[in-house]
Amino acid sequence: QVQLVESGGGLVQAGGSLKLSCAASGRTFSSYAMGWFRQAPGKEREFVAAISRSGGNTYYVDSVNDRFTISGENAKNTVYLQMNSLKREDTAIYYCAARSSVVTSRLPAEYDYWGQGTQVTVSS
Secondary structure (H helix, E strand, O other): OEEEEEEOOEEEEOOOOEEEEEEEEEOOHHHOEEEEEEEOOOOOOEEEEEEOOOOOOEEEOHHHOOOEEEEEEHHHOEEEEEEOOOOHHHOEEEEEEEEOOOOOOOOHHHOOEEOOOEEEEEEO
Protein backbone atom coordinates (compact mmCIF):
# COMPACT_ATOMS: atom_id res chain seq x y z
CA GLN A 1 0.00 0.00 0.00
CA VAL A 2 1.08 3.59 -0.55
CA GLN A 3 0.02 6.92 0.93
CA LEU A 4 0.10 10.05 -1.22
CA VAL A 5 0.26 13.66 -0.03
CA GLU A 6 0.03 16.56 -2.47
CA SER A 7 1.36 20.06 -1.87
CA GLY A 8 2.20 23.21 -3.80
CA GLY A 9 -1.24 24.44 -4.74
CA GLY A 10 -2.33 28.03 -4.30
CA LEU A 11 -3.58 31.20 -5.93
CA VAL A 12 -1.75 32.47 -9.00
CA GLN A 13 -2.44 35.00 -11.72
CA ALA A 14 -3.08 33.88 -15.27
CA GLY A 15 0.21 33.35 -17.05
CA GLY A 16 1.97 32.37 -13.84
CA SER A 17 3.47 29.08 -12.69
CA LEU A 18 3.08 26.57 -9.89
CA LYS A 19 4.85 23.33 -9.09
CA LEU A 20 2.85 20.60 -7.40
CA SER A 21 4.51 17.83 -5.45
CA CYS A 22 3.20 14.41 -4.50
CA ALA A 23 5.11 12.62 -1.76
CA ALA A 24 4.62 8.87 -1.51
CA SER A 25 5.15 6.68 1.53
CA GLY A 26 4.73 2.97 2.08
CA ARG A 27 5.79 0.82 -0.84
CA THR A 28 8.55 2.26 -2.94
CA PHE A 29 7.51 4.96 -5.35
CA SER A 30 9.16 3.18 -8.25
CA SER A 31 6.61 0.34 -7.98
CA TYR A 32 3.85 2.47 -9.45
CA ALA A 33 2.85 4.36 -12.52
CA MET A 34 1.78 7.83 -11.38
CA GLY A 35 -0.83 10.26 -12.59
CA TRP A 36 -2.19 13.72 -11.95
CA PHE A 37 -5.91 14.41 -12.25
CA ARG A 38 -8.02 17.47 -11.57
CA GLN A 39 -11.60 18.22 -10.72
CA ALA A 40 -13.29 21.57 -11.14
CA PRO A 41 -16.58 22.40 -9.36
CA GLY A 42 -19.50 20.66 -11.02
CA LYS A 43 -17.27 18.66 -13.34
CA GLU A 44 -15.97 15.12 -13.43
CA ARG A 45 -12.42 14.28 -12.47
CA GLU A 46 -10.24 14.49 -15.55
CA PHE A 47 -6.84 13.18 -16.53
CA VAL A 48 -4.04 15.74 -16.66
CA ALA A 49 -0.72 13.89 -16.93
CA ALA A 50 0.90 10.54 -16.21
CA ILE A 51 4.35 9.00 -16.01
CA SER A 52 5.20 5.35 -16.44
CA ARG A 53 6.83 3.27 -13.71
CA SER A 54 10.20 3.55 -15.41
CA GLY A 55 9.78 7.28 -15.87
CA GLY A 56 10.55 6.88 -19.53
CA ASN A 57 7.10 7.71 -20.84
CA THR A 58 4.90 10.69 -20.10
CA TYR A 59 1.42 11.57 -21.29
CA TYR A 60 -0.69 14.71 -21.16
CA VAL A 61 -4.20 15.83 -21.91
CA ASP A 62 -4.14 18.05 -24.99
CA SER A 63 -5.19 21.16 -23.06
CA VAL A 64 -2.00 21.17 -20.97
CA ASN A 65 0.49 19.86 -23.51
CA ASP A 66 3.53 22.17 -23.82
CA ARG A 67 2.50 23.95 -20.57
CA PHE A 68 2.68 21.22 -17.92
CA THR A 69 5.51 18.77 -17.21
CA ILE A 70 5.29 15.64 -15.05
CA SER A 71 8.45 14.21 -13.55
CA GLY A 72 9.49 11.83 -10.82
CA GLU A 73 12.34 11.65 -8.34
CA ASN A 74 12.69 8.11 -7.03
CA ALA A 75 15.23 9.02 -4.36
CA LYS A 76 12.65 11.30 -2.75
CA ASN A 77 9.60 9.15 -3.54
CA THR A 78 8.07 12.22 -5.11
CA VAL A 79 6.34 13.05 -8.38
CA TYR A 80 5.98 16.63 -9.59
CA LEU A 81 3.72 18.58 -11.89
CA GLN A 82 5.30 21.79 -13.17
CA MET A 83 2.55 24.06 -14.45
CA ASN A 84 3.45 27.05 -16.61
CA SER A 85 1.36 29.62 -18.50
CA LEU A 86 -1.59 28.88 -16.24
CA LYS A 87 -5.08 29.74 -17.44
CA ARG A 88 -8.31 30.35 -15.55
CA GLU A 89 -9.63 27.05 -16.87
CA ASP A 90 -6.83 25.25 -15.02
CA THR A 91 -8.56 26.13 -11.74
CA ALA A 92 -9.40 22.88 -9.95
CA ILE A 93 -8.45 20.55 -7.15
CA TYR A 94 -5.44 18.55 -8.33
CA TYR A 95 -5.04 14.95 -7.25
CA CYS A 96 -2.07 12.64 -7.39
CA ALA A 97 -2.74 8.94 -8.00
CA ALA A 98 -0.74 5.71 -8.11
CA ARG A 99 -1.40 2.68 -10.27
CA SER A 100 0.03 -0.76 -9.51
CA SER A 101 1.16 -1.26 -13.07
CA VAL A 102 4.09 -0.69 -15.37
CA VAL A 103 1.96 1.39 -17.70
CA THR A 104 -0.13 4.46 -17.10
CA SER A 105 -3.81 5.07 -17.74
CA ARG A 106 -6.01 8.09 -18.40
CA LEU A 107 -8.91 6.54 -16.49
CA PRO A 108 -9.33 7.45 -12.81
CA ALA A 109 -10.91 4.07 -12.07
CA GLU A 110 -7.69 2.30 -13.00
CA TYR A 111 -5.67 3.97 -10.24
CA ASP A 112 -5.41 2.27 -6.89
CA TYR A 113 -4.36 5.05 -4.51
CA TRP A 114 -5.20 8.74 -4.27
CA GLY A 115 -4.02 11.77 -2.37
CA GLN A 116 -6.33 14.24 -0.67
CA GLY A 117 -5.88 16.89 -3.36
CA THR A 118 -4.50 20.41 -3.49
CA GLN A 119 -6.40 23.48 -4.68
CA VAL A 120 -5.10 25.46 -7.64
CA THR A 121 -6.84 28.76 -8.36
CA VAL A 122 -5.90 30.89 -11.36
CA SER A 123 -7.17 34.47 -11.37
CA SER A 124 -7.46 36.76 -14.36
